[in-house]
Amino acid sequence: MTDQSTQPRPTLEAVAARAGVSRATVSRVVNGGEGVREPLVERVRRAVEELGYVPNQAARSLVTRRHDAVAVVIAEPETRVFADPFFALQLRGISKELTAHDSQLVLLLTEGRDDHARVARYLAGGHVDGALVFSLHLDDPLPSLIHGVPTVYGGRPGWSDGSRGVVYVDCDNRGGAREAVRHLVGLGRTRVAHITGALDQTSAVDRLDGFRDVMVDVDPRLIVESDFTPGGGEHAMRELLERCPDVDAVFAANDLMAVGAMRALRERGRRVPEDVAVIGFDDMLPFTEQADPPLTTVRQDIEEMGRLMARLLLRGLDRSGAAAAGAPSSVVLPTTLVRRVSA
Amino acid sequence: MTDQSTQPRPTLEAVAARAGVSRATVSRVVNGGEGVREPLVERVRRAVEELGYVPNQAARSLVTRRHDAVAVVIAEPETRVFADPFFALQLRGISKELTAHDSQLVLLLTEGRDDHARVARYLAGGHVDGALVFSLHLDDPLPSLIHGVPTVYGGRPGWSDGSRGVVYVDCDNRGGAREAVRHLVGLGRTRVAHITGALDQTSAVDRLDGFRDVMVDVDPRLIVESDFTPGGGEHAMRELLERCPDVDAVFAANDLMAVGAMRALRERGRRVPEDVAVIGFDDMLPFTEQADPPLTTVRQDIEEMGRLMARLLLRGLDRSGAAAAGAPSSVVLPTTLVRRVSA
The missing domain is CATH 3.40.50.2300 (Response regulator)
Structure with missing residues (x-):
């Protein structure tokens, strides 16, 4: 397509001729230089550079098995x-x-x-x-x-x-979730809900397990399955408010869903954190700091x-x-x- | 690292044995099947499937020169x-x-x-x-x-x-810029400024040329060089307001800079579009619709x-x-x- 595609590429032979060595020597140098004397290595390297020679890695990798x-x-x-x-x-x-x-x-x-x-x-x-x-x-x-x-x-x-x-x-994931839920309980919240991530991913399953570790015998209506997206979090929060209007805290399995949940809460006139406390997971900066209100969350160093x-x-x-x-x-x-x- | 890395991969030989054909036949089938009779092709394909054989593409591509x-x-x-x-x-x-x-x-x-x-x-x-x-x-x-x-x-x-x-x-780029600037002039604006993109990119140069096509003999202080980022647009707008407090319109070379410029205008108490009209370039949806106020811009279908x-x-x-x-x-x-x- 560009003219470069039709330009002939400098060959191994051209490098060998320029350096005044055999093809085998060029090949050995290009593939790591083992067993070649330093002055020869130097000469080949200079020829490679001057000609802009690029070894064919499909061929080369058959030998070295390295692609970098x-x-x-x-x-x-x-x-x-x-x-x-x-x-x-x-x-x-x-x-x-x-x-x-x-x-x-x-x-x-x-x-x-x-x-x-x-x-x-x-x-x-x-x-x-x-x-x-x-x-x-x-x-x-x-x-x-x-x-x-x-x-x-x-x-x-x-x-x-x-x-x-x-x-x-x-x-x-499980330990972090436990800490989040314990924090909500420590604030005196008694109707603590959980918005899960996609439960075909272990991170979501582990965070749900951490929630259950603390909220033993939880009202099952306080757990809503979702999908790690902001829209999913918003939708799940609306469902939670329908099912359990007395919900007073939510642990969302990631920050994106927590922000979606806060949007749904605002829309229904619930104040965060006064009426409903919200915690996320990840600590996606600067997103969590700029959220309204700034989001309490479980940080992992992504x-x-x-x-x-x-x-x-x-x-x-x-x-x-x-x-x-x-x-x-x-x-x-x-x-x-x-x-x-x-x- | 995983156990898969140490599992032996099925070989060409294994496929040949399973299909009851020669290695050469397997190789020909794997590389496109030319010159091999259909029943044989079928047998080889079935053996390939049953064994989960994956041809070594480094070797194969030396022949076919295709990587898909x-x-x-x-x-x-x-x-x-x-x-x-x-x-x-x-x-x-x-x-x-x-x-x-x-x-x-x-x-x-x-x-x-x-x-x-x-x-x-x-x-x-x-x-x-x-x-x-x-x-x-x-x-x-x-x-x-x-x-x-x-x-x-x-x-x-x-x-x-x-x-x-x-x-x-x-x-x-040039035609789109011309249309944007003509629109600003058509609104009756007389002090029309331009915030450029990074001028080592042709898109930025072409949009600047389009601006100059319309604003012949423009006051050079009305052109500020920037870099296509929101921060760059904000900074450039502040500089424009210092240099030319009577500026009444801005054509920014992309939407991100236009939004940054609107932030700077709001900060100085200038209303958009009443005091200063702003146009971007790209039409990055939904970003441009959600901007405050919604952004007039030059659309390209990215x-x-x-x-x-x-x-x-x-x-x-x-x-x-x-x-x-x-x-x-x-x-x-x-x-x-x-x-x-x-x-």
């Missing part, structure tokens, strides 16, 4: 990836860590679950050294489609039982989780490092309750 | 990619078009310009069939680093002179531009299609003035 690239797969339609700041934060952490190791971040976007077979094909196709996989739903076929690609998961996969060598990074995922994957790929540090294992980060105005 | 994947490169730090809804809209159009052709969208994220050499390496490395490149700044080295990869640009590249076979998709870029690239890759349709050429889409409240 890591795939990120978010198992959500691309519209949600860009609408939910959670993913942007996690990608920021990943991007920083990969860039520091000169590894290319390759984000594989999809329209929906039908595309996951294609994603798995790309992963298996020898284009990346490993994969970081997020936001899996329990029945997603993706993990079973991934073969032969080192993978670190964001959030505990539902099918992981701890014994199968699955590596993930998560936060203490960017740091992204960074850690990338670090665990790279450590697993670097065999010498792994030998020193041992095989990577999953990490669960602590959470903190951040008190603002809403509860 | 297209890279998208946005020449901005990843933080801006996620902060500016413009990119999300364009990616939506691209994603829909590629998915319809079962081609994987591979988004290459970077921290900054220092990473562009790595991006070019990935592009040249045989991992994608082509590239869609956006948001180039005039001195960006990326285009000169891309070799041998069919490329379509989003926005007219500054170094393109029309004769070098460069293919891009753009909107009529999602459609993304879709078109993908379509042009795929058409160029499909040689049979190109033979029928001719080589793809650049497209410049029209713009429309959308009148709301701010002007």
